[in-house]
Amino acid sequence: MSIPNIKHALPVTRQKDFAAWYQAVISEGDLAEESGVRGCMVIRPWGYGIWERIQKLMDARIKAAGVENCYFPLFIPLSFFEKEADHVDGFAKEMAVVTHHRLKAIDGKLQPDPDSKLEEPLVVRPTSETVIGQAMSRWVQSWRDLPLTVNQWANVVRWEMRTRMFLRTSEFLWQEGHTAHVDEADARKETMRALEMYRDFAETELAMPVIAGEKPENERFPGAVATYSIEAMMQDGKALQAGTSHYLGTGFAEAANIRYQDAEGQQQFAHTTSWGTSTRMIGGVIMVHGDDDGLRCPPMIAPWQVVIVPMLRDNPEDEAVLAYCAELAKALGDVDVFREPLRVLLDRKPIKAANKRWSWVKKGAPIIVEVGGRDVAGGNVSVLRRDRLYNDAGKLASEILPKDDFIARAAETLKDIQATLHADAKSRLEANIRRDVTDKAALVAAFEGDKPGWVEVEWARPSGAALDAVEEWLKGEKLTLRNTPLDAAPATGTCIFTGETAVERVIVGRSY
Amino acid sequence: MSIPNIKHALPVTRQKDFAAWYQAVISEGDLAEESGVRGCMVIRPWGYGIWERIQKLMDARIKAAGVENCYFPLFIPLSFFEKEADHVDGFAKEMAVVTHHRLKAIDGKLQPDPDSKLEEPLVVRPTSETVIGQAMSRWVQSWRDLPLTVNQWANVVRWEMRTRMFLRTSEFLWQEGHTAHVDEADARKETMRALEMYRDFAETELAMPVIAGEKPENERFPGAVATYSIEAMMQDGKALQAGTSHYLGTGFAEAANIRYQDAEGQQQFAHTTSWGTSTRMIGGVIMVHGDDDGLRCPPMIAPWQVVIVPMLRDNPEDEAVLAYCAELAKALGDVDVFREPLRVLLDRKPIKAANKRWSWVKKGAPIIVEVGGRDVAGGNVSVLRRDRLYNDAGKLASEILPKDDFIARAAETLKDIQATLHADAKSRLEANIRRDVTDKAALVAAFEGDKPGWVEVEWARPSGAALDAVEEWLKGEKLTLRNTPLDAAPATGTCIFTGETAVERVIVGRSY
Structure with a gap:
């Protein structure tokens, strides 16, 4: 990793303390800094310049797919949010809630004016399915209005308890695509189109090799029928989920009443999708391409x-x-x-x-x-x-x-x-995925001594309580299920977790 | 204005009901719509496409001036905000306040979880002087660090009681430039540079002629030493403030402790400026260029x-x-x-x-x-x-x-x-500014029968209570002071309001 006897530009090397090294790249490279506001960072010109490049190049891909940019409200009334039960369960624990619209000095201290209390609290958007669904229900009348495909570039807020710059901040910047379709086939096609767009963007623009695949059901976006991700391997061998694409079925359409009249004159619910990437990608670029002298910025996204x-x-x-x-x-x-x-x-x-x-x-x-x-x-x-x-x-x-x-x-x-950075990261990724592990003991051993990398194993795709048990056991080993790679070899043996006949392969690893 | 005997594309003409016509241009042109969230609009693809064009062209001008883009937090702790007394007074009445970070079902109803109450409420930024000032205080040490010039593209929230799409919405999109300088001269130079950038942008990119000038002291940005604006004349003769630039003196620097060591080793407070333009400009473009068939979009900003x-x-x-x-x-x-x-x-x-x-x-x-x-x-x-x-x-x-x-x-x-739209608007502006009014009765008469346009009068630039009295009287006539044009002729007579010797000319008009 490091050349001996060189005094590197950063105060700490990757080998010595990867987490401290990550922070050092960010501060010494003037990428971002703590803001003094809980969980929120200030993105400095060089970091924001990288984001502007990512925005420009991703936006060109989104527009080329015929998706149009819009802008939807920052605030979501509680009543919009409540309509999709799984969705609200998934997000209720980490949302900023606006309850007042005025400040007032009371006993010499400025505080929310009790007379300005909102009848209905407003949630600061953690994601916009609900509020965009409301708009889609107005815009969609007939099958001729479908597919309806929109995207927005926006800030979102998720009240994270433990934050790390770029990787997990209370406020972050992202793009969120939202689409509505006549049926499952068309919606699933769009879900996979967006996933492939992200995969190719990561490989090409970010020079960051990724594995595209489906998330296990417990890791789905709240309310989704299927969630797909791209997973990138950081230099410490951990996985970073760098983009997701969701097939939402008709659940959000039913909640927001996105209905259309089909060619036969029947009312149908639309099938919707959503997909997003965020400033988190910059954290991935740092941990994939950085060295002991700082960031190595891929030319395509270098300001x-x-x-x-x-x-x-x-x-x-x-x-x-x-x-x-x-x-x-x-x-x-x-x-x-x-x-x-x-x-x-x-x-x-x-x-x-x-x-x-x-x-x-x-x-x-x-x-x-x-x-x-x-x-x-x-x-x-x-x-x-x-x-x-x-x-x-x-x-x-x-x-x-x-x-x-x-x-x-x-x-x-x-x-x-650009090609060299990609090739280096690609060989590292390939060298650090083991595919020869067939029992749980070997799986645990594969990660011993903080050995970096992932293990791709065969499994039976357990569901419900059986999947809970698998994840519980993995958690004990500080491991997680990443995704089931789209391009994995077919399964031929038995499930490493349940002993049943395996149906596919899944990646296990530590993660951010 | 209208050609007789034509059935126009909009359901209402400008002449019949200008306010209804404005809403019709927006809805029939698919520019934006009400969102169902109080005071917030959905910006639809055509409207957002115009904003993307404005962003791209304005951003190029901002970058050409050497200003770097950053991103600062959405949330401002109350304590940051409280430090500048005039500033907090100006904004406290219209701010969204986050008080909780979690929802919980209580008695079967989802509501802010009392256990998640924040120790210090967070204000959703109405503008970012305070939070950017905190960052500048970290970044500025020596005179060599100045001038420090940053800009951000962001959403801001001001809790408006009466909203109109694009012109006044609770949430809006804007750019805000923030700069720090060694002294008043350099800061004032930057204030005027930004004002001139806005004036030229309005005339060139938006084909919208404007009058650049200083706002009277009662209309200054809360906490500013001087506020300048560009004012555009809508087709109903009302004024729209379409961009502002502020010289902030050392007040914000003292509140945030933006200090530098000068060449002699002495600690000095920086002099700061801020300047902004917003989605409001789109409202201006509609009301300057629209006709009874809808919007006429200037080619430079047409998607x-x-x-x-x-x-x-x-x-x-x-x-x-x-x-x-x-x-x-x-x-x-x-x-x-x-x-x-x-x-x-x-x-x-x-x-x-x-x-x-x-x-x-x-x-x-x-x-x-x-x-x-x-x-x-x-x-x-x-x-x-x-x-x-x-x-x-x-x-x-x-x-x-x-x-x-x-x-x-x-x-x-x-x-x-592009040139024709500008020339048409320019002749209308010039034809509708009267400069021959020398007494209050004539001033009132100039606006009788909803005669469109502005009146530029000589005044003594009253201050404090004398200015309050002028504005009180004008308010009774539904008139406002717009700005004192930079390029106005010198004053030669007496103040139309106080009878004192006039020192400059000021524009009076109805306004949005």
Whole structure:
């Protein structure tokens, strides 16, 4: 994992303390910070810049699928929420509730004005099925109105007791797609389309390999008939659920009265789906691609793909260095990469060049270009690729290149960095999934000594109390069921948990 | 205003009932609708598409000014909010307050769980000076950290008693810029930069002429030292405040402890600013550009700039019509306009072509192109410009053009529509500002019989009780002070309200 004898830029390595390392990447890379408001973070410019990139690229995929963006209310009246029993059970324990609409000084202390108490409390949306269902019930009349497909980019709130930046915060940012269909087949097709969109987005844009599959019934979204997820493996071997897609059956349609007249003139309930991804993905990117010097940001989602650091010496030569850098920035800005103009920053901040370099290393800018007087004289640039920071001797692997060569190859280099990050993560994922475990003792042993990774086992897909028993036993071992991979090999043996004939394969692992 | 003897697409004209007409544009144009949640609207795809365009173009201007996007918490602890006395006084009466974090069924009824009562209530942000100030106090140490300039795109909540879609809703979407500076001069410069950015954005992107000026002291943002606004004139002659920029002095910096060490090693409080624009601008666009057939959307912010409507007859010819339309769409998509690819939609929805045409008229698509079998045969298209829907004879002013000519001129035509909408609104604004009123009786008379428009008068810029008296008198006449235009002529006479020597000119009008 780490090269010996290198003093890394972070105060702690992955190997020493993965959790502390994660926090260090976030704080040293200026990604986010605690806000002083319980469970809520401040997303700083570099972290928010990554989110803007994710938004832009995911939004393009959502629009390409013909889904239209809308905006629905932040507040959900309790009565909307109560209509779907499983749904409300699943969320009631972690919701922010608005009860008053005014403050007043009472005994010199500002507090909710009792005279402003709401007749019906409002829930701050933890997810929007209920309020979007109400709108759909107005919009859907006939089979001609279906499928109805909408998405919103929004903040949601779930009152989490233990929070971790990006991974689990009380407030987070996400997109939620909501669709209504004439029948189960069409709704299930949309559920799988969204799942595949997320899988491909994770692999392509985030360079983050994932396993797409169905969640066991106990892990379904509250009120869903089926929940699918993409699961990514972090460098400590734990699983992160990075996106979900739900087939909701007709339960939410019945609760919100989303009905349509079919071609035969009969009233039918629509079948609905929902699917979402969030700022949690940024936590995944950090834990998949980060190293002991900070984040390594995949070029497709890096706010700046190339950062130019002029090496100034407070002497007359500086002007020529800056002019050379400006010219370089302009030429790079005209380069196209991943079908967009290359994003280049000339960093003019008045701090020392070495500090500047290390701040961009920690942030994970894919390419850092340093330019000093000698480079200007020789028509060169000094190029540092963030994906291979050190050479085998443990020295910074800066490469001196003719400026024009670097410009000509910049797009290729960025594509290569994107591909390298993906390939590295993909081999790690594949190397750390065991598929040879056939009994519970071996399953426990597979995780002994905090051995990283997942185990894919055959099971009989138990349900109800039988599944509860499996999960109870796994919990005792600090293990969880992740999903049943869509592309797993067929089951041929017996269920590792129940001894019955196995019907499919399921992934077991520790998780975030 | 209206052409006689035309049956317009909306059920009510501007002249007959401007307020009802406004609601009709919104509902018939599928822009937004009531949500069933008090004071909150659902923004539908066409309305949200306009907001996405506004976001994209405004965000580009904000980034070009070097301001970085961040994200700050939705919730503000009461203690943060209380620190700035004027600020809390200004907002305390209209805030949503979160008091519990869990629901529980009590006597069979779901309600806030008393055991989940928060020790400190949380306010849903009505604006973010306080929570961003807390972050700035962590980020600012030295004069080298200044100016610090951030922006966020977010939802905010102000508990409005009387709401109107887009213009005044309990929840709305906006951007809020927040900056900290070494001194008053630099902060005031930023305040004016943001104001000028808004003025130019309104004129250019929204084609909406505005008057930029300072708000009278009673109309300042709570806690501000100076507030500036852009004011647009709606077609009923009322004023809409469409953006504001505030110089906040050191009050917020003192409350949040935003201090820096200056070059001499002394601790100083920063001078801060804030500035914002919101979904309210969409209400302005409707009331400035709409006509009796619906919205006329300026091409720069239209989600689709050209909509192609194939005229199908359920016969074999349809295939050739659709192929011709697809080819047209492809060619238009390759056209650049306003430095972006032209946004073109081929509307394949299975509804009658005439209904389709009118739905796009009501939405305000700048150019609607109809294509039938005869057009295909002749290599033509039938073009309808939304800014001039009817000819002098009161017939739809569709123009048959050779397809290639239309494509070659499409960018120019869109630019001409943008310019025409601006020019129309600009002449209306100029024609409806009177500057010849010098006494209160004439001021009242100027508004008699609901005569539309504003009056710019000379005044002595009274303060405190004297200003209260002026505003009290104006309120009795249903009038308000809008702003003191930056580019007004100098005052030469006496104050229309107090008879003192006038120092500047101020705009008086009815308002939203």
